[in-house]
Amino acid sequence: MAKKISPDLVGETFSPMPASWTKKDIQLYALGVGCQPDTELAFVYEQKGPKVLPTYGVIPGMMALGGMMGKVEMNLANLLHGEQAIVQHRPIPPQAKVECIGKITEVWDKGKAAVLGVEGLVQDKDGPICTTHATIFLKGAGGFGGDRGPSSEGINVAPEREPDHVVTYPTRPEQAALYRLSGDPNPIHIDPNFAMMAGYKKPFLHGLCTYGFVGRAILHTLCGSDPARFGSFEARFADQVYPGDDIVTKLWVVEPGVAIVQAETQKGNVVLSKSKCTFKPE
Structure with missing residues (x-):
């Protein structure tokens, strides 16, 4: 129950x-x-x-x-x-x-x-x-009387300098239709009528699809495309990506094996924020 x-x-x-x-x-x-x-x-x-x-x-x-x-x-x-x-x-x-x-x-x-x-x-x-x-x-x-939880203020904030790496990957018009075949059939990502009923102008990309695009950027840029060098990746979903958008991953290496991550679309709206990854340096 x-x-x-x-x-x-x-x-x-x-x-x-x-x-x-x-x-x-x-x-x-x-x-x-x-x-x-x-x-x-x-x-x-x-x-x-x-x-x-x-x-x-x-x-x-x-x-x-x-x-x-x-x-x-x-x-x-x-x-x-x-x-x-x-x-x-x-x-x-x-x-x-x-x-x-x-x-x-x-x-x-x-x-x-x-x-x-x-x-x-x-x-x-x-x-x-x-x-x-x-x-x-x-x-x-x-409103059930529990604790509000810790503040996220100041967590995984990008340094006030240019990123060390910028990686741009395009998404395709059929990207969400393809990604959903990996096990997320939510109709909000493929059915225009369902998306509009939910308050969106049209279907948008799964957050975990965006997460995978950014994970690729981390893997190829910081891990030499070697999955064994990938450690961890944490992210907050901040905005929608629509099929056909570019996903721009910005990486700031803040110490050996640690990088702050932020993802945007070509329009500049942040889609993954307060993000961080760890990896095995060369």
Whole structure:
């Protein structure tokens, strides 16, 4: 039976959820977040591996979010994906049978809304592969008497200088239609009528698709395209990206193996903010 939102939910765990993927799933995800055969062949061609983008871990990791939705009373129409993070413990294998163990990590009362955090540990018979963390913002679900939570003021702020790296990737008109085949069928990203009913002018890109585009920029720019050098990536979703927009990733290396990340569209609107990644320097 679903439980009401309250601070008592913190620490609630879910039964391990089985998942699996094949090389075809890995390649489809890579294409869904913009990989190009001419420059990223190893990520889309089975005869070259395929290598696995580290952000693929959000796909099995998000099963934890689904588990929480079944445990907690919430109106899915009022749900917004607030933040996403992944920690890679070892390179993701190109095919695997795994389980995802989910846990509620935080419950905050923002007054007119509630914020819930959920962690997903993805592991196979050889141990942990990655840990994901997501927060969701539930409009109209606050006022239950909980703590407001910590302030995000000053977290992962870009230095007041030009970025060390700027990477621009175009998205395609069919980008959201392609990405949804990796497991996020929300009609708001493909159905114009549904998007307009939800208050948007047209379908927009999945936040996790944008996250994958930026993850590619991090991988190729800071990790030498080697997934084994990728450590972690945390981000806050700040605005929509529409299919056909450019995603401009700006990276400030602030110490060895740590960079502040910000993503914008070609129009200058920030779409990922308060973001940071870690990596193994050369």
